[in-house]
Amino acid sequence: MEYISTRGNVGKIGFVDAFLMGLADDGGLLVPYEIPVVSAAKLKEWQELSYQELVLEIFSLYTNDEIPYEDLKQMVYDAYATFRHPEVTPVHKLKDDLYLLELFHGPTFAFKDIALQFMGQLYTYVSRKQNKKIHILGATSGDTGASAIEGVKGKEGIKICILHPNGKVSKVQELQMTTVQEDNVLNLSVEGNFDDCQRIIKDLFADLEFKSANRLCAINSINFVRIMAQTVYYFYSYFQVAKQTGNSDAKVNFSVPTGNFGDIFAGYLAKRMGLPVDKLILATNENNILERFIKEGVYKPGDFRTTYSPSMDIQVASNFERYLYYVLGENPEQIRSLMDGFKAEGQIVVSGDALGKVQEEFAAHGVQGQECLDTIAAYNKETGYLLDPHSACGVAASDQQAKAGSVTISLATAHPAKFNEAIELVHIEQEFPAQIQALFNKPQRQTQVDGTQEAIVQEIVKFYNA
Ligand SMILES: *Cc1c(COP(=O)(O)O)cnc(C)c1O
Numbered sequence: 001m002e003y004i005s006t007r008g009n010v011g012k013i014g015f016v017d018a019f020l021m022g023l024a025d026d027g028g029l030l031v032p033y034e035i036p037v038v039s040a041a042k043l044k045e046w047q048e049l050s051y052q053e054l055v056l057e058i059f060s061l062y063t064n065d066e067i068p069y070e071d072l073k074q075m076v077y078d079a080y081a082t083f084r085h086p087e088v089t090p091v092h093k094l095k096d097d098l099y100l101l102e103l104f105h106g107p108t109f110a111f112k113d114i115a116l117q118f119m120g121q122l123y124t125y126v127s128r129k130q131n132k133k134i135h136i137l138g139a140t141s142g143d144t145g146a147s148a149i150e151g152v153k154g155k156e157g158i159k160i161c162i163l164h165p166n167g168k169v170s171k172v173q174e175l176q177m178t179t180v181q182e183d184n185v186l187n188l189s190v191e192g193n194f195d196d197c198q199r200i201i202k203d204l205f206a207d208l209e210f211k212s213a214n215r216l217c218a219i220n221s222i223n224f225v226r227i228m229a230q231t232v233y234y235f236y237s238y239f240q241v242a243k244q245t246g247n248s249d250a251k252v253n254f255s256v257p258t259g260n261f262g263d264i265f266a267g268y269l270a271k272r273m274g275l276p277v278d279k280l281i282l283a284t285n286e287n288n289i290l291e292r293f294i295k296e297g298v299y300k301p302g303d304f305r306t307t308y309s310p311s312m313d314i315q316v317a318s319n320f321e322r323y324l325y326y327v328l329g330e331n332p333e334q335i336r337s338l339m340d341g342f343k344a345e346g347q348i349v350v351s352g353d354a355l356g357k358v359q360e361e362f363a364a365h366g367v368q369g370q371e372c373l374d375t376i377a378a379y380n381k382e383t384g385y386l387l388d389p390h391s392a393c394g395v396a397a398s399d400q401q402a403k404a405g406s407v408t409i410s411l412a413t414a415h416p417a418k419f420n421e422a423i424e425l426v427h428i429e430q431e432f433p434a435q436i437q438a439l440f441n442k443p444q445r446q447t448q449v450d451g452t453q454e455a456i457v458q459e460i461v462k463f464y465n466a
Contacts (some may be wrong), residue, residue: 188448388418
């Protein structure tokens with residue numbers, strides 16, 4: 001498989017080059033030249049595979065033999081060896097027609113582990129094979145940072161710097177990132193919000209001279225490998241639910257707590273690959289720019305709000321451009337002009353047939369704070385299950401948007417222990433897993449910086465060149 005940019009001025013390039021490039025050099029996002037389509041017969045064969053076997057099947061469609069099969073296999077098995085559940089991403093039946101896909105059994109208790117533990121292996125592999133130093137730079141609303149650091153801490157040839165918004169991540173998220181003692185890790189606690197962090201690093205990646213001089217690599221979902229890795233659990237959960245319902249080719253809905261449009265774009269890609277998906281239900285919190293896009297066709301960032309689900313506190317969704325590219329018929333000139341317009345006027349408007357297509361593929365619901373807490377309380381009371389606030393947004397959106405009688409798989413993106421701030425508000429006492437409890441006794445390492453590009457560049461250049 002080869003890769004091209006949504007803006008038309010990169011490509012075709014190979015898998016490893018696309019992985020290392022992250023953000024496309026023309027400022028766009030990399031997408032596969034052609035989406036691989038999986039036949040119904042192949043889907044039947046895949047039903048019986050283990051999670052790791054399925055990963056290998058799907059990745060092989062995208063890596064196109066650039067990585068020897070045995071090497072890929074080793075990385076895949078190593079990446080998922082640290083997960084606490086033998087199925088990696090098991091499904092849990094919440095009630096008739098509603099299944100939870102538990103994505104939080106990895107080392108940092110959120111779904112980011114699924115892609116990032118593999119990417120940690122892949123960066124280490126590429127660094128060794130190409131004898132190359134790799135400097136990872138990423139922005140996090142909390143979970144990406146912890147997971148990426150976990151994936152590469154102490155690895156030779158790799159340094160990682162993560163920007164998080166000061167005071168706007170949960171306590172456990174902060175501790176997971178900042179209690180790591182390895183010297184190849186730098187945490188920058190930035191004055192500002194996640195959008196500020198993301199904008200600054202996107203600008204640094206767009207500065208090709210700076211990017212190459214500092215050997216920058218991306219772990220945010222601007223990197224296509226993240227999306228690729230996240231398609232797997234859409235397939236896997238579909239097969240597990242089909243076994244439970246006894247209906248092996250019915251369409252299902254997926255409800256997805258959304259911030260950067262990365263995870264739900266992986267669902268869209270799985271659908272394009274041939275998975276029988278009915279609606280993709282997009283769940284947001286009060287930062288609901290994407291809900292408004294689905295309902296009205298207007299993509300326009302509003303005021304930033306701090307919510308109970310901080311990992312979704314995002315206004316500018318970096319993966320949105322990938323979806324625009326597809327829904328508008330894969331026309332790079334049009335994407336260039338829309339993105340230029342967005343820079344100048346601060347909005348993108350989609351109407352007519354294109355909006356019709358958006359609404360055929362997606363439903364959306366913006367979950368307000370109280371609704372999120374009420375959902376956690378209600379499901380805990382009725383089923384004994386404790387949802388984290390992000391997963392609760394997914395479930396609330398499913399309850400509101402799924403058609404009666406259709407089966408929905410709602411993505412549980414984090415373990416509730418990561419977000420005890422919200423759980424306490426519904427007066428539920430939870431017991432922390434030992435790995436999380438242990439964080440509270442460890443010393444923290446982080447550097448506070450102003451939210452300016454200058455201040456951040458100074459810190460990262462010093463760190464990467466030390
Ligand atoms: C990152 C994250 C999300 C949002 O995922 P996107 O790919 O940014 O849409 C939702 N829930 C949790 C717990 C997360 O960490």
